[in-house]
Amino acid sequence: MIRTSALIAGLFLANLAFAADADNTALVSDSENAVMIATASNTWSMVAMNSNAGLTKVREFHDMGDSGVQQIDYVVNCTESTIALAGFTVLTSAGPVPARSVEPTFSELSFYKPVIQHDQSIANNVCDKRMAMNGGTVNK
Numbered sequence: 001m002i003r004t005s006a007l008i009a010g011l012f013l014a015n016l017a018f019a020a021d022a023d024n025t026a027l028v029s030d031s032e033n034a035v036m037i038a039t040a041s042n043t044w045s046m047v048a049m050n051s052n053a054g055l056t057k058v059r060e061f062h063d064m065g066d067s068g069v070q071q072i073d074y075v076v077n078c079t080e081s082t083i084a085l086a087g088f089t090v091l092t093s094a095g096p097v098p099a100r101s102v103e104p105t106f107s108e109l110s111f112y113k114p115v116i117q118h119d120q121s122i123a124n125n126v127c128d129k130r131m132a133m134n135g136g137t138v139n140k
Contacts (some may be wrong), residue, residue, distance in 0.1 A: 003119035028083070032054055047126055054079045056107055078127035084109035084120050120139050 042063040047056055055075050062070040073087035086104055089096045114120040 045122070052058075053106070053134075058122060058126055060087075060122070064090075071096075074122055075106065075111075076123050076126045077111055080111070081113065081123065082111035083114050083123050084111045097120070 018134045043060065045058060047058050055077055058074040058076055060072045064070060069091045071089045071091055075084045075086050086109060089098065114123050
């Protein structure tokens with residue numbers, strides 16, 4: 001438990017260097033309010049609650065042990081039931097691989113209807129949680 005908490009705290013601090021304008025960047029930044037929405041044995045997900053034009057940012061972490069942690073960023077459009085991959089990085093003790101130089105904006109993303117179970121689970125989990133927090137409507 002302590003190891004997981006320390007790892008999560010370290011991941012948030014590691015992302016400080018990549019913080020950008022939260023209104024336009026497609027990646028979750030440290031300046032945004034984010035909440036944990038799902039956890040499993042070696043996987044956890046967080047979502048930025050301040051959605052931009054109906055788009056919700058999601059960040060997943062997958063612990064790979066000594067090899068580091070995968071950090072995968074998605075953007076979900078609950079209105080259109082689509083998802084986009086916004087970024088992929090492996091966080092290691094030596095630093096992120098690959099190192100990000102430019103963060104994508106929403107207009108640079110390619111959205112698609114989720115087909116595989118993993119993508120469907122991300123979209124459904126995010127949209128269901130948003131509806132619950134917004135009193136039942138996605139576009140509030």
